[in-house]
Amino acid sequence: MWLKGLYRRVGALLRSESIHEEIDEEVRFHLDMRAEENVRAGMTPAQARREAERRFGNRTRIREQGYDVRGGRWLEAFWRDCRYGARSLRKSPGFTLVAVLTLALGTGATTAIFSVMNAVMFRPLPYPEAERLVYVGQQYRGGLAGSGEPKFLFWREQSRSFEALACYSGFGGAGGNLAGGAEAEQVRGVRVSEDFFRALGVYPALGRAFTREEDAPGGARVAILSDGLWRRSFGGDEGLIGKTVTLNGAPTTVVGVMPPQFNFSSGPDLFVPMRARQGANVDPNAEVIGRLKPGVSLEQAEAELKGIAERYRAAFPRHMAEGETVGVKPYQDFFTEGVAKYLWIVLGAVIFLLLIACANVANLQLARAAARRREIAMRMALGAAGGRIVRQLLTEGLMLALAGGAAGLFLAAWIIQLLTALIPSGLLPRFARVGMDWRVLAFTLAAAVVTGLLFGTAPAWQALKVDVNASLKENTGKGASARGRLRGALVVAEVALSLVLLVGAGLLVRTFTNLLGVTPGFDPRNVLTFQVDLNGERYDTAAEAAAFYRDALERIGRLPGVEAAAITNKLPLDWQFNMPVVFPDNPEQAQTVQVRLASPDYFRAMRIDLRRGRAFDGADDRAAPPVVVVNEAFARRFYEGKDALARQFSVGRGVDDPVRQVIGVVGDVKQQGLDRPAPPMVFVPVQQASDKLLTTVRTFTSTHFVVRTTVEPTSLAPAVKQQLAALDAALPPSRFSTMEEIAARSIASQRFNMWLLGSFAALGLLLAAVGIYGVMSYTVAQRTREIGIRMALGAQAGTVLKLVTRQGMTLTFMGIAIGVAASLALTRLMEGLLYGVAATDPATFAANALLLTAVSLAACYLPARRATRVNPLIALRYD
Numbered sequence: 001m002w003l004k005g006l007y008r009r010v011g012a013l014l015r016s017e018s019i020h021e022e023i024d025e026e027v028r029f030h031l032d033m034r035a036e037e038n039v040r041a042g043m044t045p046a047q048a049r050r051e052a053e054r055r056f057g058n059r060t061r062i063r064e065q066g067y068d069v070r071g072g073r074w075l076e077a078f079w080r081d082c083r084y085g086a087r088s089l090r091k092s093p094g095f096t097l098v099a100v101l102t103l104a105l106g107t108g109a110t111t112a113i114f115s116v117m118n119a120v121m122f123r124p125l126p127y128p129e130a131e132r133l134v135y136v137g138q139q140y141r142g143g144l145a146g147s148g149e150p151k152f153l154f155w156r157e158q159s160r161s162f163e164a165l166a167c168y169s170g171f172g173g174a175g176g177n178l179a180g181g182a183e184a185e186q187v188r189g190v191r192v193s194e195d196f197f198r199a200l201g202v203y204p205a206l207g208r209a210f211t212r213e214e215d216a217p218g219g220a221r222v223a224i225l226s227d228g229l230w231r232r233s234f235g236g237d238e239g240l241i242g243k244t245v246t247l248n249g250a251p252t253t254v255v256g257v258m259p260p261q262f263n264f265s266s267g268p269d270l271f272v273p274m275r276a277r278q279g280a281n282v283d284p285n286a287e288v289i290g291r292l293k294p295g296v297s298l299e300q301a302e303a304e305l306k307g308i309a310e311r312y313r314a315a316f317p318r319h320m321a322e323g324e325t326v327g328v329k330p331y332q333d334f335f336t337e338g339v340a341k342y343l344w345i346v347l348g349a350v351i352f353l354l355l356i357a358c359a360n361v362a363n364l365q366l367a368r369a370a371a372r373r374r375e376i377a378m379r380m381a382l383g384a385a386g387g388r389i390v391r392q393l394l395t396e397g398l399m400l401a402l403a404g405g406a407a408g409l410f411l412a413a414w415i416i417q418l419l420t421a422l423i424p425s426g427l428l429p430r431f432a433r434v435g436m437d438w439r440v441l442a443f444t445l446a447a448a449v450v451t452g453l454l455f456g457t458a459p460a461w462q463a464l465k466v467d468v469n470a471s472l473k474e475n476t477g478k479g480a481s482a483r484g485r486l487r488g489a490l491v492v493a494e495v496a497l498s499l500v501l502l503v504g505a506g507l508l509v510r511t512f513t514n515l516l517g518v519t520p521g522f523d524p525r526n527v528l529t530f531q532v533d534l535n536g537e538r539y540d541t542a543a544e545a546a547a548f549y550r551d552a553l554e555r556i557g558r559l560p561g562v563e564a565a566a567i568t569n570k571l572p573l574d575w576q577f578n579m580p581v582v583f584p585d586n587p588e589q590a591q592t593v594q595v596r597l598a599s600p601d602y603f604r605a606m607r608i609d610l611r612r613g614r615a616f617d618g619a620d621d622r623a624a625p626p627v628v629v630v631n632e633a634f635a636r637r638f639y640e641g642k643d644a645l646a647r648q649f650s651v652g653r654g655v656d657d658p659v660r661q662v663i664g665v666v667g668d669v670k671q672q673g674l675d676r677p678a679p680p681m682v683f684v685p686v687q688q689a690s691d692k693l694l695t696t697v698r699t700f701t702s703t704h705f706v707v708r709t710t711v712e713p714t715s716l717a718p719a720v721k722q723q724l725a726a727l728d729a730a731l732p733p734s735r736f737s738t739m740e741e742i743a744a745r746s747i748a749s750q751r752f753n754m755w756l757l758g759s760f761a762a763l764g765l766l767l768a769a770v771g772i773y774g775v776m777s778y779t780v781a782q783r784t785r786e787i788g789i790r791m792a793l794g795a796q797a798g799t800v801l802k803l804v805t806r807q808g809m810t811l812t813f814m815g816i817a818i819g820v821a822a823s824l825a826l827t828r829l830m831e832g833l834l835y836g837v838a839a840t841d842p843a844t845f846a847a848n849a850l851l852l853t854a855v856s857l858a859a860c861y862l863p864a865r866r867a868t869r870v871n872p873l874i875a876l877r878y879d
Helices: 002-014 016-038 045-056 060-069 071-093 093-122 149-158 194-198 229-235 298-315 333-338 340-371 371-381 386-422 438-463 468-472 477-516 543-559 603-608 632-639 693-699 714-726 740-746 748-782 784-792 797-835 842-867 872-876
Strands: 133-140 141-146 161-171 177-180 186-187 189-190 222-225 244-246 248-258 270-273 287-292 325-330 527-532 562-568 577-585 587-596 611-613 627-631 648-653 659-666 681-685 703-709 734-738
Touching: 071 386, 071 577, 093 333, 093 340, 093 386, 093 438, 093 748, 133 298, 133 333, 141 325, 149 161, 149 298, 177 577, 177 611, 189 244, 194 287, 194 298, 194 797, 222 229, 287 298, 298 325, 325 333, 340 386, 340 438, 340 477, 340 748, 340 797, 386 438, 477 748, 477 797, 477 842, 527 714, 527 740, 543 562, 543 693, 543 703, 543 714, 562 603, 587 693, 603 703, 627 632, 632 659, 632 681, 703 714, 714 734, 734 740, 740 748, 748 842, 784 797, 797 842
Parallel strands: 189 270, 222 248, 587 681, 627 659
Antiparallel strands: 133 141, 133 287, 133 325, 161 189, 161 287, 177 186, 177 244, 222 270, 244 248, 527 703, 527 734, 562 587, 562 703, 577 587, 577 648, 611 659, 627 681, 648 659
16 A cells, blocks of 8 residues: 555656646636636626635645645655755765765675674575474583484484484594595585485485485495585586495495585585484484474474483483483574674674764764854745754765665675685684675665664754854854764764774784784694595504504605604694593593594604603504503693503493503693693504594594694695505595694684774774864864964963863763773673683773874874964954
8 A cells, every 4th residue: 555655656756747737727727617606796807816816725835735635745855855965965075975985884894794694693594494494402501412313213203293303414534535536535424314305305406315225224325416526526427326436435326416506514525324323333413403394383392302302311311411301493593503692792893883984974964064054044044944954954864874875885795705705714604605685785774774864863953953143144152062062972972982892802902912822732833734534444443544554654754854744533723532531440430531543753743742751652552551641631630730650541431441551741732722721631552543442533533644844844745645645546635734724723713803803993993083083173163263362362382282182182081981881891792702811801991092092182183283373363354
């Protein structure tokens, strides 16, 4: 209905002249008819016409009322306001350009960050009816965690709330080696249960999904490829379906290829059946997703699963911890929980920047309104109502805001490209989908309208207070004083908002600086790392794997420029891999620690300090007594600072796990990040790893080579590939990197946070300085006559300088006081992003307050210095 009304009004606007002519014709017709009646009543034609017009009423008013009924009056008035506003803005190109650029800066930054939030948090997952997808996990106090295969099987058998319930898990650190395409390559894979694709609602574009028989233990070896792998390695050959490739040394039939737009989690290259099972040697961290049946709510599904969990506890009491239950949440929340708070903080920062921009443009508008006060007074003297003036000024503000919003869209597109280049990999899920859609466009439009109203309200409000008589006499009077107070209030707000941004950025700078000063426990310089995954029957036993490691290290060690070469299953600063250890004095209570397999030269290659005892050597093989090296954190935790040498424990829960003797203690190495303490860690010589231990380690981790060099590390990559290809061409090395790059990636998120918020803070500081400069320049212009009188009466230049500067610095100090209070409240939200510095760090607050004071002083000094150069004779004639 409202669309019909809008259409009628637009039509009326487009044909306003013809409508006015129609109304005039109707008025003439009525007057003629009334005049004829009067003539028949005995009046003369002239008397009849005058009487008809008298009784008809005001023709102009009736004409306008008729036009309003036709629906065009208010729209035409708005159109006139827009045309007048456009002419007015065109007459002030400098003001218009500065205002549009300022708004574009604030709107563009805000739009860019919202587009990131939209892609990560608001845009539905790229699956049909994604709102029915849920994540099912073990419920602990800290949230939900992976459930594992046995629990998944139990839930799938007994639940009735799901259309499909599926389980999935990555290949583990061992990854996968694929042969049969253009060349052998390492691939990222996911093990999935048969209902996985049904749960997501997405099926292969070529071929088919897995069958129940293929997903059963002992089923046929089959795989489904991603579209990217299919095109990259097999040239998009549609005849590949049903053919065999070699995956981890075993023939595997390709049964399907996923659609090009399908993107699951981190983008795996292929999928294989999970073959979930009960018992030992299963993945305890496998994830479970489900698709709710139509009409089943999240709460209903969770209530049913909690009852099933209690039945599982009764059947397998040792497999559920005390207080553990089952939880369900929307699958989209699974991706966004860890980053939602961070994104809201960043959005809050750019909104502060937008508010600073609004305050700046409002100050520009006030200055322009002061210059137009005679025009406004003249219009009001001629009968224009206050509401009409306000509407005109708000229309001009909206036009500026819309122009700034349009420019901000182009700036936002550039900022998104910049973020894409700079954002650390893995910091934000689904970041690849960031882009413009209707939500982003609607947000930009809303932001433009709101900002237009925000900065347009101030001059519109001041317009209502115009003293017509005084303004027509070119006397500023009380109006100028009120405008000065309002402009000062806007500057105070700008300073306060800028200080909040500066303090936040300062805390992140302190965090990054503190992390740079952290000793990681090893020397990352001149160390090349790469990954090799031993998969397939050729390396099933520990002895076969050990032989490959020995031969590979010997070949690499002979290369020119190699100082030492070694292997481990997990690099420092590369998250974690835990296993239980059991102490002889408490065999029933296992403790979980970090476990690393390492070759004899590992500590030398990484330059990890040996504190006591000895490191591994070539004699620590299967024929030698089982040994182990621990770090200082392990000794502190389990031996309370006592000597750890000659102590014993076993790695693993099994009764057949050998008891190992501690032969050395090494320094602590950071593992989960420079901002986290080094965890207790155990190093086992790789030559002594049992088949069982090696299988467990290879299930969840990979084989990492570390090569310390005397040359540029990456220059050795071609020679290393050549040596490994000579050993086994089916084991392609991958992920070549340097330890310096890995160390840099470990603090990449902190570096990005510092850069992002620092950029916003710098822009906010610049805008605040411009705002202060503008207010002081305006003040000097308004007080030119007063300053001239003071100087004519003998005031010194220094006195005038102090007078003007003091006024600006008073506003600055008021803003700083408000900003400090706001920062004390808001920076507490950043505590999770900080390291080595408190959210209320006094030094950071003081340093940024001094920086803002110095910038404000410079912004005040320039207009104040200009005031000291006022010629008293000219100033006395100034009006």
